[in-house]
Amino acid sequence: EVQLQASGGRLVQAGGSLRLACVTAGFVIDNHAIGWFRQAPGKEREGVSCISVSDGSRWYSDSVKDRSTITRDTAKNTAWLEMNSLKPEDTATYYCAADLLGRVCPIRQAEYDYWGQGTRVTVSS
Numbered sequence: 001e002v003q004l005q006a007s008g009g010r011l012v013q014a015g016g017s018l019r020l021a022c023v024t025a026g027f028v029i030d031n032h033a034i035g036w037f038r039q040a041p042g043k044e045r046e047g048v049s050c051i052s053v054s055d056g057s058r059w060y061s062d063s064v065k066d067r068s069t070i071t072r073d074t075a076k077n078t079a080w081l082e083m084n085s086l087k088p089e090d091t092a093t094y095y096c097a098a099d100l101l102g103r104v105c106p107i108r109q110a111e112y113d114y115w116g117q118g119t120r121v122t123v124s125s
Helices: none
Strands: 003-007 011-013 020-027 033-039 044-050 068-073 080-081 092-101 117-122
Touching: 003 092, 020 033, 020 092, 020 117, 033 068, 044 068, 044 080, 080 092
Parallel strands: 011 117
Antiparallel strands: 003 020, 020 080, 033 044, 033 092, 068 080, 092 117
16 A cells, blocks of 8 residues: 655754654555645645656746755665755745656646645744
8 A cells, every 4th residue: 555654844943954854664665756835824826846757857836946855865765855044934834745657847836646744843933
C-alpha cells in the first residue's frame, strides 16, 4: 500500500530554517516524482517544490526559490524539503505527494496520485 507521511513542521522564528521529511512506503521513491505543497488558512493549496525521477528536474516556486532545497534519501525512502530564511508568509500546512507515473517537474497537483497528511509550519515575526 502506498503511504506518505510529512513531518518536521514546527514553530520557528523568522529568518530560521527547518527540514521537512516525507517518509514513504509501498513504492521505490527513486521511481516516482515527489512534490511539496502548502496551504495557509483561508488560501488555496499551492505548489512549493518538486523533484523528478532523474533528480535533474527540480522545481521551486518563486516564493521559495534560492532558499529551499528538495532531495531524496533512497536508503530511508524519504524525500526532504529544506527551507532557509523563513518568512511569516511561509506559515502553512505542508504536504508531500507522489506521482507514480514519474512525470517531469513541474507537475500539476491534480496529477499526483498519493498525498500525505501534512505537517504544520508556523513562522513568527
